[in-house]
Structures are given as structure tokens and as C-alpha cells.
Amino acid sequence: MRKLLLSFLLICISLGWLQAQSEDDYYRIETIPIPDSIVLEVGGLAFSDDGQLGVSTRRGEVWLLDKPTSDRPTFSRFAHGLHEPLGLAYRKGAFYTTQRAEITKLTDTNQDGKADRYQSVYSWPLSGNYHEYSYGPLFLPNGDMLVTLNLAWIGYGESLAKWRGWLLRITEDGNMTPIATGLRSPAGFGFDMNGEVFYGENQGDWIGSGRITHLEKGDFAGNPAGLNWSQEPNSPLGLEREMIPDSVGLMHEFAKNVSSVKPPTVWFPHTIMGISTSDILTDTTKGGFGPFAGQMFVGDQGHSKVMRVFLEEINGEYQGACFPFREGFSSGILRMRWGPDDNMYVGMTSRGWRSTGPEPYGLQRLVWTGKTPFEIKAIRAVANGFELEFTMPVDETTASQISSYPITNFIYSYHRKYGSPIINQQACIVHHAEVSADRMKVRLHVDGLREGYIHEIKVDGVRSASGQPLLHDVGYYTLNHFAEGTEVAAPIAQNESSEAQDCEASEKRVTEMPEDWDEPDVVITVGTEPGLKYDLADFTVAEGAKVQITFNNNDDMLHNLVVTEPDAADQVGEAAMQLGLAGDVQGYVPVTDEVLFHTCILQPETSESIYFVAPSPGDYEFVCTFPGHYKVMRGKMYVTSQETAVR
Amino acid sequence: MDATLLRHSRGEDQTLTPLGGEVPLLSRPLLAQLASSQSAWPDSVDMESDTFRYAGYQLNSVGVPVFEYHLNGARLQDHIGQKLEERSLTRNITVDFDQSASSLYCLLAEGKSIEHLPDGSYGVDDFRYYLTINDAPASPIERQQNGQTQLLLPIATQADPTNISYTITW
Numbered sequence: 001m002r003k004l005l006l007s008f009l010l011i012c013i014s015l016g017w018l019q020a021q022s023e024d025d026y027y028r029i030e031t032i033p034i035p036d037s038i039v040l041e042v043g044g045l046a047f048s049d050d051g052q053l054g055v056s057t058r059r060g061e062v063w064l065l066d067k068p069t070s071d072r073p074t075f076s077r078f079a080h081g082l083h084e085p086l087g088l089a090y091r092k093g094a095f096y097t098t099q100r101a102e103i104t105k106l107t108d109t110n111q112d113g114k115a116d117r118y119q120s121v122y123s124w125p126l127s128g129n130y131h132e133y134s135y136g137p138l139f140l141p142n143g144d145m146l147v148t149l150n151l152a153w154i155g156y157g158e159s160l161a162k163w164r165g166w167l168l169r170i171t172e173d174g175n176m177t178p179i180a181t182g183l184r185s186p187a188g189f190g191f192d193m194n195g196e197v198f199y200g201e202n203q204g205d206w207i208g209s210g211r212i213t214h215l216e217k218g219d220f221a222g223n224p225a226g227l228n229w230s231q232e233p234n235s236p237l238g239l240e241r242e243m244i245p246d247s248v249g250l251m252h253e254f255a256k257n258v259s260s261v262k263p264p265t266v267w268f269p270h271t272i273m274g275i276s277t278s279d280i281l282t283d284t285t286k287g288g289f290g291p292f293a294g295q296m297f298v299g300d301q302g303h304s305k306v307m308r309v310f311l312e313e314i315n316g317e318y319q320g321a322c323f324p325f326r327e328g329f330s331s332g333i334l335r336m337r338w339g340p341d342d343n344m345y346v347g348m349t350s351r352g353w354r355s356t357g358p359e360p361y362g363l364q365r366l367v368w369t370g371k372t373p374f375e376i377k378a379i380r381a382v383a384n385g386f387e388l389e390f391t392m393p394v395d396e397t398t399a400s401q402i403s404s405y406p407i408t409n410f411i412y413s414y415h416r417k418y419g420s421p422i423i424n425q426q427a428c429i430v431h432h433a434e435v436s437a438d439r440m441k442v443r444l445h446v447d448g449l450r451e452g453y454i455h456e457i458k459v460d461g462v463r464s465a466s467g468q469p470l471l472h473d474v475g476y477y478t479l480n481h482f483a484e485g486t487e488v489a490a491p492i493a494q495n496e497s498s499e500a501q502d503c504e505a506s507e508k509r510v511t512e513m514p515e516d517w518d519e520p521d522v523v524i525t526v527g528t529e530p531g532l533k534y535d536l537a538d539f540t541v542a543e544g545a546k547v548q549i550t551f552n553n554n555d556d557m558l559h560n561l562v563v564t565e566p567d568a569a570d571q572v573g574e575a576a577m578q579l580g581l582a583g584d585v586q587g588y589v590p591v592t593d594e595v596l597f598h599t600c601i602l603q604p605e606t607s608e609s610i611y612f613v614a615p616s617p618g619d620y621e622f623v624c625t626f627p628g629h630y631k632v633m634r635g636k637m638y639v640t641s642q643e644t645a646v647r
Numbered sequence: 648m649d650a651t652l653l654r655h656s657r658g659e660d661q662t663l664t665p666l667g668g669e670v671p672l673l674s675r676p677l678l679a680q681l682a683s684s685q686s687a688w689p690d691s692v693d694m695e696s697d698t699f700r701y702a703g704y705q706l707n708s709v710g711v712p713v714f715e716y717h718l719n720g721a722r723l724q725d726h727i728g729q730k731l732e733e734r735s736l737t738r739n740i741t742v743d744f745d746q747s748a749s750s751l752y753c754l755l756a757e758g759k760s761i762e763h764l765p766d767g768s769y770g771v772d773d774f775r776y777y778l779t780i781n782d783a784p785a786s787p788i789e790r791q792q793n794g795q796t797q798l799l800l801p802i803a804t805q806a807d808p809t810n811i812s813y814t815i816t817w
Contacts, residue, residue: 120703352657
């Protein structure tokens with residue numbers, strides 16, 4: 001009885017931790033109020049030397065916030081009439097911004113608080129395509145600037161104008177040097193502690209999942225469109241577009257044989273660690289922002305969150321792990337900058353690309369509360385395994401159990417298609433877990449490591465010395481190179497990319513018209529509109545009608561269409577979010593009775609028809625269950641008891 | 648200009664729409680260096696050439712942008728002046744030459760017809776609009792190119808800044 005009581009007490013304590021602990025205990029989000037008259041769709045953030053915060057907006061304005069670290073900063077307009085300036089920097093008394101077609105230096109020459117000189121530092125051509133976003137500038141220590149140029153979107157990413165898909169280096173007097181290409185949607189880039197340049201990439205054509213990549217002169221980061229300009233006399237690489245086949249296989253294997261190809265430094269598994277990596281900000285606060293000094297933070301626009309990255313160098317190249325860090329921001333995160341108060345200022349917009357945070361735009365600051373969370377601080381590759389470092393001493397009993405560390409590895413295909421399923425997934429075996437003398441580290445001896453693969457390392461049930469559970473229990477380590485001393489097992493399917501099957505037909509997904517139908521009674525065609533919307537809000541069919549729904553994905557991202565029971569779209573959408581690595585295989589359709597009918601996940605510019613007999617009368621829903629979409633991308637299917645005209 | 652389409656949703660249609668009526672003027676570069684006064688006027692500016700650079704603009708005391716370009720060693724400033732009457736615009740151009748610069752031409756107007764009127768002004772394309780020269784370093788030259796009449800102003804290299812000003816009225 002006494003023992004039972006004790007267990008009960010322990011359970012209560014554990015539950016207490018579970019309930020009490022949240023990200024908010026350690027990192028608090030504060031909202032900076034924006035006057036109603038200002039549409040602050042943040043494109044860029046930069047603090048001036050005197051502590052004002054400059055904000056460039058997608059509507060072409062630059063606002064100055066006086067006392068930005070206070071509860072209620074005041075706003076004044078510094079500049080306007082710019083073409084979607086998606087970056088802002090400050091240097092020697094002037095702001096620099098990147099418009100779609102140029103770097104512009106903004107100077108207030110008459111000291112009236114408004115820019116009067118709009119100097120074009122360097123300009124580049126545009127085709128006029130909406131997707132030709134330009135980002136930066138990022139100042140190098142010597143005063144040179146870096147910009148990145150987004151590809152156009154014409155049903156696929158394309159470089160229609162010179163240097164689209166490139167990282168460029170530009171001097172103050174307007175001399176340009178192309179540095180690297182293979183970029184698709186390079187909305188965020190920044191330095192690590194050593195001043196090396198990393199950029200964040202979004203899932204898309206040729207890009208299996210979100211990731212960050214270390215860029216050096218002459219690098220090719222994956223999307224071949226920018227190679228249109230690789231034969232220009234000042235190109236730093238000679239790689240030709242024709243040298244990239246439509247289905248390459250595995251990128252890290254390709255990189256061994258083709259020079260210039262640069263595999264990702266850290267992969268961010270799609271939908272699990274965000275859906276659209278944005279800004280990169282290294283923790284230069286020397287502890288002012290908490291226990292992660294020197295690490296990197298990466299924003300996510302679609303999931304309204306900030307993730308964390310630990311990097312190390314193995315064989316002279318960077319690799320490392322990403323971790324969840326803080327979610328729950330109010331809109332889509334595009335920019336993060338350090339304030340003079342060592343807080344992280346976060347600028348947001350969700351116009352055109354909806355985000356989990358429901359606001360159309362916003363400005364927030366993330367404040368360390370002074371409490372240290374129990375987290376996996378770092379994962380390092382060591383001989384035949386990994387070493388996990390924690391933010392506080394671990395409990396020896398739970399930390400030395402090998403069952404505490406489920407490890408799985410997998411990778412994405414490198415191909416022309418939009419995104420990639422998870423492929424070649426395998427479980428690893430941990431056969432020893434060794435806790436360091438100071439109990440800050442655990443060394444795992446692992447069988448089944450694979451070079452070039454993403455290793456999901458879960459930490460299940462490990463407690464801190466004081467009995468606290470982890471705030472986040474997972475990290476994803478991209479093992480581009482084994483640590484020295486790793487004994488390589490016989491390669492297992494190393495160079496095969498077993499493309500996952502398209503999701504299978506089932507009674508909930510009938511893609512051929514049933515043989516006993518002469519023709520459907522009703523054909524409903526649903527397309528998309530930008531900003532995560534179907535182009536049809538609702539439709540009505542009669543009970544028992546033979547229905548064909550043709551879902552035409554004419555958007556530039558992945559979507560499906562799932563018909564659910566009445567009022568079940570939220571539940572189904574949430575269940576799809578919880579699928580984790582399995583979601584990909586299941587087409588993000590959870591196995592539940594609430595799902596009635598569904599299509600597969602569809603590539604951009606593809607369509608699929610499904611056939612079913614309309615169920616009993618009711619107000620059914622249809623929804624995209626691709627993670628992050630369900631809250632906004634949905635409609636209604638009204639089933640009536642009598643024949644009713646449809647659209 | 649109505650910039651709504653740039654800012655709606657993703658901004659798929661990257662176009663601006665005029666809020667008022669349209670008066671088509673030149674569809675060619677304003678200034679060019681020609682081998683002779685009969686050489687063809689270029690269709691466009693080569694943004695990548697070493698001889699041309701757009702330098703941005705400065706807002707003047709009334710908030711009007713004064714645009715600046717560099718062409719073959721000449722520095723050009725270009726802005727719309729104060730409005731004298733409704734349905735008219737005055738354009739002011741200043742050219743500063745450095746020592747190595749060569750002479751330029753300024754294209755004032757192009758049309759099927761350009762008629763020189765007794766008051767010294769010009770009627771373009773059956774008087775679709777009128778052009779009056781307020782200030783010029785020389786007399787304009789009329790010439791033909793591909794069936795179009797062009798009105799050119801030669802700008803000789805000189806130490807002092809050259810001012811050009813003309814008003815169009817429609």
C-alpha cells in the first residue's frame with residue numbers, strides 16, 4: 001500500500017511537471033502595439049546605432065520606432081514608395097534596403113527624421129513575375145553587402161532574369177560579384193559565430209524539405225534554375241543545368257561525384273520542424289538570451305515559430321542538429337533581430353502565405369525569463385554514435401537507459417518534383433548510453449548510422465537531476481560526415497532512392513469511376529486561390545447522388561482535399577498534424593472514421609478526381625490536411641434530401 | 648497610380664494602373680549618345696552596360712523626386728517641375744559633363760507628325776499634345792526614323808551645367 005501511494009505520488013509529480021511546464025515559462029512573447037493606421041507587414045528589421053528600430057514593410061514603407069524596447073514605442077514614417085523591400089540593414093548613419101530590383105541606401109540629409117535621399121547602390125533586372133522577391137542586404141565586416149534573389153514561379157521555379165536564384169556580393173560603390181546559386185526561395189540568411197554565411201530554404205521543386213545550407217563562393221545548393229547564368233564570364237562555377245538529371249537520387253551521393261554541389265547543412269523535416277524556414281539569427285547575446293549562446297535560431301513563416309540549431313564542423317564542413325524552440329507567435333515570421341536589450345525582435349506577415357498565427361502582420365519580442373529550460377542543448381557526432389549535451393544535469397537512472405533514446409534515420413529525394421516523401425527510413429539501435437561524470441552529457445553508442453542521413457533522436461523519459469522532464473524531447477541531426485573513428489557498417493541501400501508509392505486507392509479514395517456508374521450525377525471542380533484557399537466555398541449535392549470531385553491543385557505548394565463528417569475538419573486537421581514522420585507516408589490523412597473521402601497530396605499543377613456516393617443529409621466539411629493548412633483551407637459540402645441545383 | 652495589384656494577396660499581377668487618363672509620350676530613352684544627328688535612336692537602355700547607371704533620387708523641398716542618371720561621363724538630373732496649369736507637366740533636366748564626356752542628344756518628342764506652330768510650340772500627332780520648350784542649349788532638330796518624326800535637342804559638352812526645360816500640355 002505504501003509503495004502504491006508512493007507511485008501515485010510520483011505520478012502526480014510527473015503530471016504536475018507536464019501540466020506546469022510550457023515554453024512560456026522560459027521565453028515570453030510580448031506584443032508591440034502597432035497603431036491602427038499602419039499596415040506593418042514586416043519585410044525587414046534593423047536597429048540603428050542610437051537604438052531606434054527600423055521596419056521595412058511589404059507595402060513599401062520604412063517606419064522608425066522610437067524607444068522600441070518600451071511597452072509602447074512611437075512610430076514615424078521614414079521612407080515610402082519602395083517596391084516590396086524585404087530586408088533592412090543599418091550602417092554608418094544610413095538604412096539600406098533591398099527592393100525587388102535594387103539595393104537602396106536611405107539617408108536623411110536634412111535631419112528632419114525622414115529619408116530624402118534614395119540612392120540606388122546596385123540594381124538588377126526583373127521579369128515582372130510576382131515570385132521575384134529580393135532579400136537583404138546583409139553587411140560583411142568590410143562594408144560589402146550580400147543579397148539573395150528568389151526564383152520566379154511559372155508552375156515551377158525558374159530564373160527568368162539574370163542572377164535569380166543567386167547569392168550576390170555587392171560593394172558600396174556598386175560592383176557586383178556572383179557568389180553561389182541553386183537557391184529557390186532564400187528568404188532568410190545570416191552569419192554563424194565565425195562569420196560564415198548560411199541561408200534558409202523552403203520545400204519546393206528540387207527541395208525535398210526545409211533546410212539551411214552553408215554557402216561559400218562557387219557553391220550550388222540544389223535548384224538548377226539559377227544555373228541558367230553559370231556560363232556568364234563572372235560566374236564562380238561552371239556547372240551546367242543539363243548536368244542535373246530530373247531524378248538524381250540522394251543529394252549527398254551526387255555531391256561526391258559532381259563538384260560545386262553543396263548538400264544541406266541541417267535539414268528541417270517538413271511539417272515536423274516547420275514548413276517554411278525564414279530568417280537566421282545567431283545568438284550573439286553571450287548569455288543575455290539564455291543558455292544557447294553561439295547557437296542559431298531559424299524562423300518559420302507558416303508555423304509562426306522559432307527553431308534552434310547547433311552546428312559543428314566535421315571533416316572541415318558544417319553539420320548539426322535542429323530542435324523545436326518556441327511556437328505561438330501571432331503571424332508568419334519573416335525577420336528576427338537582436339535588440340539592445342538582448343531580446344529577440346520578431347517581424348511578421350502572412351499575406352499570400354497564411355500562417356498558424358492568425359494575424360495578418362505583427363511585431364513581437366521574445367524575452368528570456370531568466371529560467372533555464374531543461375533541453376537537449378547540443379547533439380554532437382562522435383565515433384560510432386552521438387553525444388547529447390543537456391542544459392542541466394540529468395538523472396543518472398533515466399539517462400543511462402538505452403530505451404530512452406529511440407533513433408531513426410531517413411532522407412529526402414533530390415528530384416525535380418515539388419517536395420519529397422521521407423525515404424529509406426530505418427531504425428537505429430542504441431546499445432550503450434554513458435552518462436558523463438558531471439551528468440551534463442550522455443554518450444550514445446549507436447548501430448545503423450548512415451552518412452548523409454537525417455537522424456531523428458528522441459529522448460524519451462529522461463529526467464533532469466531534479467526530476468524535471470525535457471521541454472522538447474527531440475532533435476534532428478544531419479550526419480553529412482561520420483565523426484572520426486566511426487566504423488562504417490556495410491552500406492545499406494545507400495545510393496537507392498526508393499521513391500514512396502503514391503498513396504494507395506481505398507474505399508475512401510476511389511480514383512476510377514465505379515463500373516456500375518454510367519456517369520456521375522454531379523461533377524464538382526475545386527481549384528485553389530493564393531493564400532491557402534479553395535476557390536469554392538461550398539457546394540450542394542443530393543443524398544445518394546453519384547459525385548465526382550476533381551481537385552485541381554493550381555497553387556504553388558502541396559495540397560489535398562479531405563471530406564470529413566460535419567464539424568470534424570478541426571479534429572481531422574489536428575490529427576494530421578500529430579502524425580509526425582508517418583504523416584508523409586499516409587498523405588497526411590489520419591486513419592479515423594471522421595474522414596469520409598479524400599484525394600492524395602497533389603503536386604502543384606496536378607489534379608485528381610475522386611468518386612463517391614453522397615452520404616445522408618448534413619453539413620459536411622472539406623479541408624486540406626497538409627500540416628498547417630487546415631485552419632484556413634476548407635469549405636462545406638451540403639447534402640440535401642432532395643435534388644438541388646449545384647454550381 | 649493605383650498600386651493595389653502589387654499588394655493584393657501575393658501580388659501576382661505586378662502592375663500599376665493610372666488613376667487618370669493616359670497620354671502616351673515617348674517609349675524610348677530620353678537621352679542618348681549618337682554617332683551623328685542621323686543615327687538611329689536606341690529602343691532601350693542597356694542596364695548592364697558600363698556607360699549607363701541609375702543612381703536613385705533625392706526628394707526636393709516639396710517632396711518631388713529628382714532622378715539621377717550617369718551616361719558616358721555625364722550626370723543627368725531629371726524632375727517634374729511645379730504645375731503651371733491643369734493638364735500640363737513641365738520637365739526639367741540638368742546635365743553636368745565631366746572632362747572626358749562626349750556630346751549627347753535629348754529626345755523631346757516622337758510621333759507620326761510634329762507640327763511647328765507660330766508661337767514656337769509643337770503639336771504632336773494631330774495635336775494630341777503640345778510641347779513648349781522653356782529652356783534649351785540649342786535649337787531642336789527634326790528628323791525621320793522608321794516613318795516617325797522625332798524632335799531632338801543636341802547637348803554639347805561644356806563646363807557649365809546645361810539646363811533643359813519643356814512643358815507638355817494636353
